[in-house]
Amino acid sequence: xxxxxxxxxxxxxxxxxxxxxxxxxxxxxxxxxxxxxxxxxxxxxxxxxxxxxxxxxxxxxxxxxxxxxxxxxxxxxxxxxxxxxxxxxxxxxxxxxxxxxxxxxxxxxxxxxxxxxxxxxxxxxxxxxxxxxxxxxxxxxxxxxxxxxxxxxxxxxxx
Numbered sequence: 001x002x003x004x005x006x007x008x009x010x011x012x013x014x015x016x017x018x019x020x021x022x023x024x025x026x027x028x029x030x031x032x033x034x035x036x037x038x039x040x041x042x043x044x045x046x047x048x049x050x051x052x053x054x055x056x057x058x059x060x061x062x063x064x065x066x067x068x069x070x071x072x073x074x075x076x077x078x079x080x081x082x083x084x085x086x087x088x089x090x091x092x093x094x095x096x097x098x099x100x101x102x103x104x105x106x107x108x109x110x111x112x113x114x115x116x117x118x119x120x121x122x123x124x125x126x127x128x129x130x131x132x133x134x135x136x137x138x139x140x141x142x143x144x145x146x147x148x149x150x151x152x153x154x155x156x157x158x159x
Contacts, residue, residue: 006049010155014041015061019068032132035139038065039110040147042080046087047094048155058084075120079113086112099145107141 018037026034038061045053062077069076086109087094094105111134118133 006045006052007155007158010151010158011045011053014044014151015064019064022065023068032135033139034136035143036110036114036136038062038076038080039083039113040106040140040144042083043087043106043109043144044148044151046084047091050088050091053084054088055081055084072120072124075117078120079117082116083109083113099148102148103141103144106144107137110140111137 015038018041021035021037042053042058042061046058058080059077062080063073065071065076065080066073090105094102097105114133114137
């Protein structure tokens, strides 16, 4: 993936699609497996244009996610900023990884962000035990190659 400037209309469309995917209806049996769409968008755009889409932009997108999910203001913003920071710290290395290895790194980054949010929920006495909160990280890692391929295709067609 070559570093390019960000196409703001495409970035806005991808963020809106991720927000819609976040609130879209899922069958109750697989609701815990819903991918972290906004985390995938943040990872994609920080990898594609790290000079334009950074921690502050990810934090603002996370605030939108907080409002959409009716979460405590700043929890998802912190998670998205953490993801953006981790990607920025290693974006040159990540771009050289094959897709399978990138998917593993996506799983780890989104999993770490979910752990932070779960920890904050536990501090406030809102979360239960178990590791169900990591299931979206698993599906996000599995879906990363298709997600990246789709948005790369859209970017190539609209450039």
